[in-house]
Amino acid sequence: xxxxxxxxxxxxxxxxxxxxxxxxxxxxxxxxxxxxxxxxxxxxxxxxxxxxxxxxxxxxxxxxxxxxxxxxxxxxxxxxxxxxxxxxxxxxxxxxxxxxxxxxxxxxxxxxxxxxxxxxxxxxxxxxxxxxxxxxxxxxxxxxxxxxxxxxxxxxxxxxxxxxxxxxxxxxxxxxxxxxxxxxxxxxxxxxxxxxxxxxxxxxxxxxxxxxxxxxxxxxxxxxxxxxxxxxxxxxxxxxxxxxxxxxxxxxxxxxxxxxxxxxxxxxxxxxxxxxxxxxxxxxxxxxxxxxxxxxxxxxxxxxxxxxxxxxxxxxxxxxxxxxxxxxxxxxxxxxxxxxxxxxxxxxxxxxxxxxxxxxxxxxxxxxxxxxxxxxxxxxxxxxxxxxxxxxxxxxxxxxxxxxxxxxxxxxxxxxxxxxxxxxxxxxxxxxxxxxxxxxxxxxxxxxxxxxxxxxxxxxxxxxxxxxxxxxxxxxxxxxxxxxxxxxxxxxxxxxxxxxxxxxxxxxxxxxxxxxxxxxxxxxxxxxxxxxxxxxxxxxxxxxxxxxxxxxxxxxxxxxxxxxxxxxxxxxxxxxxxxxxxxxxxxxxxxxxxxxxxxxxxxxxxxxxxxxxxxxxxxxxxxxxxxxxxxxxxxxxxxxxxxxxxxxxxxxxxxxxxxxxxxxxxxxxxxxxxxxxxxxxxxxxxxxxxxxxxxxxxxxxxxxxxxxxxxxxxxxxxxxxxxxxxxxxxxxxxxxxxxxxxxxxxxxxxxxxxxxxxxxxxxx
Numbered sequence: 001x002x003x004x005x006x007x008x009x010x011x012x013x014x015x016x017x018x019x020x021x022x023x024x025x026x027x028x029x030x031x032x033x034x035x036x037x038x039x040x041x042x043x044x045x046x047x048x049x050x051x052x053x054x055x056x057x058x059x060x061x062x063x064x065x066x067x068x069x070x071x072x073x074x075x076x077x078x079x080x081x082x083x084x085x086x087x088x089x090x091x092x093x094x095x096x097x098x099x100x101x102x103x104x105x106x107x108x109x110x111x112x113x114x115x116x117x118x119x120x121x122x123x124x125x126x127x128x129x130x131x132x133x134x135x136x137x138x139x140x141x142x143x144x145x146x147x148x149x150x151x152x153x154x155x156x157x158x159x160x161x162x163x164x165x166x167x168x169x170x171x172x173x174x175x176x177x178x179x180x181x182x183x184x185x186x187x188x189x190x191x192x193x194x195x196x197x198x199x200x201x202x203x204x205x206x207x208x209x210x211x212x213x214x215x216x217x218x219x220x221x222x223x224x225x226x227x228x229x230x231x232x233x234x235x236x237x238x239x240x241x242x243x244x245x246x247x248x249x250x251x252x253x254x255x256x257x258x259x260x261x262x263x264x265x266x267x268x269x270x271x272x273x274x275x276x277x278x279x280x281x282x283x284x285x286x287x288x289x290x291x292x293x294x295x296x297x298x299x300x301x302x303x304x305x306x307x308x309x310x311x312x313x314x315x316x317x318x319x320x321x322x323x324x325x326x327x328x329x330x331x332x333x334x335x336x337x338x339x340x341x342x343x344x345x346x347x348x349x350x351x352x353x354x355x356x357x358x359x360x361x362x363x364x365x366x367x368x369x370x371x372x373x374x375x376x377x378x379x380x381x382x383x384x385x386x387x388x389x390x391x392x393x394x395x396x397x398x399x400x401x402x403x404x405x406x407x408x409x410x411x412x413x414x415x416x417x418x419x420x421x422x423x424x425x426x427x428x429x430x431x432x433x434x435x436x437x438x439x440x441x442x443x444x445x446x447x448x449x450x451x452x453x454x455x456x457x458x459x460x461x462x463x464x465x466x467x468x469x470x471x472x473x474x475x476x477x478x479x480x481x482x483x484x485x486x487x488x489x490x491x492x493x494x495x496x497x498x499x500x501x502x503x504x505x506x507x508x509x510x511x512x513x514x515x516x517x518x519x520x521x522x523x524x525x526x527x528x529x530x531x532x533x534x535x536x537x538x539x540x541x542x543x544x545x546x547x548x549x550x551x552x553x554x555x556x557x558x559x560x561x562x563x564x565x566x567x568x569x570x571x572x573x574x575x576x577x578x579x580x581x582x583x584x585x586x587x588x589x590x591x592x593x594x595x596x597x598x599x600x601x602x603x604x605x606x607x608x609x610x611x612x613x614x615x616x617x618x619x620x621x622x623x624x625x626x627x628x629x630x631x632x633x634x635x636x637x638x639x640x641x642x643x644x645x646x647x648x649x650x651x652x653x654x655x656x657x658x659x660x661x662x663x664x665x666x667x668x669x670x671x672x673x674x675x676x677x678x679x680x681x682x683x684x685x686x687x688x689x690x691x692x693x694x695x696x697x698x699x700x701x702x703x704x705x706x707x708x709x710x711x712x713x714x715x716x717x718x719x720x721x722x723x724x725x726x727x728x729x730x731x732x733x734x735x736x737x738x739x740x741x742x743x744x745x746x747x748x749x750x751x752x753x754x755x756x757x758x759x760x761x762x763x764x
Contacts, residue, residue, distance in 0.1 A: 012180030
């Protein structure tokens with residue numbers, strides 16, 4: 001419940017827009033739900049568009065109130081654009097009758113009309129056009145002769161004074177405009193007369209900025225400020241009242257300037273700046289509802305009785321400590337990590353399949369090399385392996401490429417680890433850590449300042465230095481962790497899962513390097529064989545096979561690189577690589593079709609030979625004279641059948657190898673095809689990552705120029721993550737957040753830095 005009941009009046013376009021912003025604010029609906037609320041809003045303007053828009057907003061709010069079961073008497077809006085019947089009627093009133101009303105109200109003066117019939121009247125649809133004198137005349141006509149504004153003020157008073165809490169009336173207008181600054185004094189004087197001295201009237205005046213048009217930031221604003229000094233400066237006001245009557249007595253309790261310049265400087269656009277200051281003023285009004293305004297205004301020196309120091313500015317910094325949003329963001333981030341755990345496990349399976357494919361290609365290359373040696377008459381079985389090693393390891397590029405692979409794996413692994421590290425460090429934050437937990441911490445995390453390479457973090461961080469001993473060191477650490485992690489009674493299920501994911505990153509680094517080394521060895525071996533076969537006559541078939549293997553290896557390398565990439569990059573490129581895999585499968589299927597035809601030819605030939613053999617065997621029994629010839633034919637057929645059986649066996653082996661290769665590629669392709677679980681999970685990971693990044697950007701970015709969104713320290717963020725891993729994020733209440741999450745020293749320093757802003761006048 002608020003301490004004050006603020007009733008809002010907007011004069012001119014600027015004031016009307018703020019009344020609309022106040023009406024549309026989400027807190028206004030909450031305010032109207034309170035039983036004691038009686039809210040009165042008044043907007044007067046000469047222009048039509050803002051008033052029309054305000055009425056539309058009021059209709060929406062009224063419907064929302066009905067839907068929410070809020071009585072309509074809790075809100076009263078009076079919004080009207082005022083005009084004049086004819087220019088002649090207005091001129092006649094000012095020149096002939098206005099003086100009588102002033103005298104009746106106590107003015108002592110020799111009246112000089114400020115309007116004459118020669119004055120050009122601008123189109124009223126756009127307001128007074130910075131003509132303050134015209135706005136004053138229109139107001140006087142509508143108040144005194146037509147009585148319209150007098151009715152508005154009385155209606156406003158009835159609703160405002162029906163509030164249980166003593167109301168405070170806030171009058172808002174733009175200093176550089178025509179309507180607001182032109183009617184302000186007369187309006188507040190009449191308002192004070194109706195409300196009496198028991199209700200505080202505070203004026204909020206929006207000062208123009210460099211982005212306004214010349215009249216608004218120049219003569220119009222300058223003259224208006226000079227007029228206000230005659231009200232606010234006690235000495236000036238006493239003199240004016242003494243000479244011209246109490247008619248000119250200051251009706252305000254306080255007047256405060258709200259500079260538009262900070263908003264304009266921040267956003268660089270006058271239209272946007274006005275919208276920003278509208279939002280700021282509404283937020284400011286709700287803040288003021290929680291203060292004792294008499295004490296507040298008295299404390300900052302705005303009480304009546306000031307002289308040359310009567311000009312005051314008011315600024316506001318809205319500090320947002322978005323703890324709930326950070327909790328929501330890290331919940332999304334943790335969900336992403338949960339999916340990444342399964343994703344990395346599946347990456348390990350993909351790497352294993354790739355290793356098998358490279359092994360198959362390597363075996364095919366060895367057979368082709370063996371065939372080359374036999375063809376050239378240099379094949380010696382005992383030297384075969386040494387010759388292969390000589391071809392591969394004498395290549396000077398092998399070590400260069402290995403260094404590049406190692407560096408790339410180190411960079412990618414460190415990126416994975418950095419994403420995981422905030423969650424990993426929480427294992428040090430447990431209240432009770434036993435010997436098992438201590439051992440796990442030592443085996444996984446690097447101690448600050450330590451150079452020992454006895455933990456996974458240091459092994460991965462310095463992979464370029466540790467890659468030679470990495471497999472053995474990792475195996476020793478894994479052997480212990482696989483026993484220790486399940487044995488821990490302190491770490492939560494979520495923490496253990498994070499630890500296993502860390503182990504998967506290490507495993508992925510080792511297997512990726514092993515796969516890339518195998519790829520390099522196979523690639524350089526193939527390149528050498530292509531050179532050898534290019535000089536052999538009639539070796540086109542073998543050359544084509546080698547080039548096919550070379551092409552396959554290139555695609556395999558791309559897929560290994562894809563597996564090591566971040567999910568965002570992987571999602572962008574995976575469709576292209578899936579197409580490459582399907583191309584390889586199609587080529588193998590075509591090759592299998594050729595081999596199938598060859599097998600069918602052999603089988604058909606074999607059947608014919610078997611039939612011929614059977615026929616010859618029968619002829620021996622029937623015709624004795626052809627026995628010798630038949631036996632020769634049978635021997636020839638048996639020889640042919642034996643050869644065909646060997647060919648059939650060879651072709652069947654070829655088919656088996658092709659089937660196995662096709663199966664491996666199909667399994668790999670199915671892993672990454674668009675309907676696979678891997679792809680669905682990848683897309684979900686990317687969506688969650690983008691959602692998390694968007695939330696973090698929004699958290700750090702102020703919503704408005706007067707808002708300061710505090711960024712949580714790394715320590716505070718890790719505390720939130722710790723609660724998530726303990727599965728206690730839903731139990732965090734406001735008190736617990738302040739007690740357990742918030743770094744109070746940092747919070748105090750941050751608030752002190754913001755308060756220093758107000759040492760400079762007009763800065764918000």
